[in-house]
Amino acid sequence: MADTLDWLNTHLILLRYITVKEVIEKENYKIPPERAAYFDGVSTVQEMAFKLAHAERYKEACELLAYAAHRRAGVWWLYRCLLWLYAELQENPASDRDISEIAASFAVTVPDWAQIPAPETDPAGQAQIEGLYHQSKAKVQEAEAALDPEMLRYVRDAVEVAFQDFKKVHGIHPVELLKKAAARINEDPHKINPASPVFKAADELKAKLQEVRKETVDTIKSVIPPKVPEQEQKLRDNAMAAVYRWVVAPNEVNSKKCLDIGNECPDTPAGLLALSAFWAFGNLMPGGEQIVPTPPGLAANGLCQVLLMCALHKGGTRKLKDRYEWYFNLGVDVLSGKDNWEESLAEGEAPHEGLSGSGAVHDAEAPHPGVPQYKRWKPEHIHEIYMR
DSSP states (O other), rough: OOHHHHTTTTTOTTTTTHHHHHHHHHHHOOOOOOGGGGTOOBBBBHHHHHHHHHHTTTHHHHHHHHHBHHHHHHHHEEEEEEEHHHHHHHOOOOOOOOOGGGOOOOOOOGGGGGOOOOOOOOHHHHHHHHHHHHHHHHHHHHHHHHSSSSHHHHHHHHHHHHHHHHHHHHHSSSHHHHHHHHHTTTTTTOOTTTTTTHHHHHHHHHHHHHHHHHHHHHHOOOOHOOOHHHHHHHHHHHHHHHHHHHHHHHHHHHHHHHHHHHSEEEESSHHHHHHHHHHHHHHHSSSSSSSSSSHHHHHHHHHHHHHHHHHHHHSOOOHHHHHHHHHHHHHHHTTTTTTTTTHHHHOOOOGGGGGTTEEOOOTTSSTTTTOOOOOOOOOOHHHHHHOO
């Protein structure tokens, strides 16, 4: 998190509205109910934004700045955020999952808490039992040796007669019964019968699910065109170029270009930013005989959604909270006049023109690889920005 002392010495000179009350009344800004307590006793946008950031509520701080920022500066801020996102994606590209792989297998995974643990072996206990067995066997042999052989034969014959009677009643000799019981001890106590009707019903259900899955995948693929990376990159580059042209010269021609390009890819951060730039121009009918004002808060809400799309974007090297913190600091640099597009104009190359694939070209002089630096604001430019 940025040092609070740095914030105390920072002045957000490119705010369109100074007080939170103005933002609420003129841009239809809504204070999040769960954050209402933070706004008590704070009147200015700058103080409120820094207070939220100090509490690590970077998302809410970014949204407040998006509503209060001068529109041209706000669009440039989000343009910068997109450059950072593309730099992240160069280091760790996002991977799209083929829809055909979804639910390709219906194998059941038993959670750990539901699994039956295998019985643990007890070598010491087993050795003790074997010792008792051999000890008992020795005592029996000793007792038999002490008996009269003729008497022992009569006893054995009597026992066999009793065992035969047991077999007549129960159909098995007691000795065989003991042997079978001993054999069962080594068997799996949870042995599953593969011929069970449950498995047959499960196989039939899996077949039906696979049939439904195939129909669903085929339907989705028939209505959603496959992604073409080259086309997506072209649309992104066109949107970034339209946004940059609008920032440099926010006129009717460039606003109309943002509208046309944004409508081609509104579901992408760059496309939505192009639409937000069009809304930021303030006229929904550029080139028309009559001006149709943009509804209050529409452009700011678009910027907030671009921020959210960037923060949630797959791939990259940062998580949502880290990204919002980074975007907030970028916003402070832009709105305090420390970051603008003048150097790129002087060099004749827009920053997005350095994009390659899914990321930005590395700049050795940047504090973080992948994002170029920009020239500081000059006092004579401040009046020009406020006049737009």
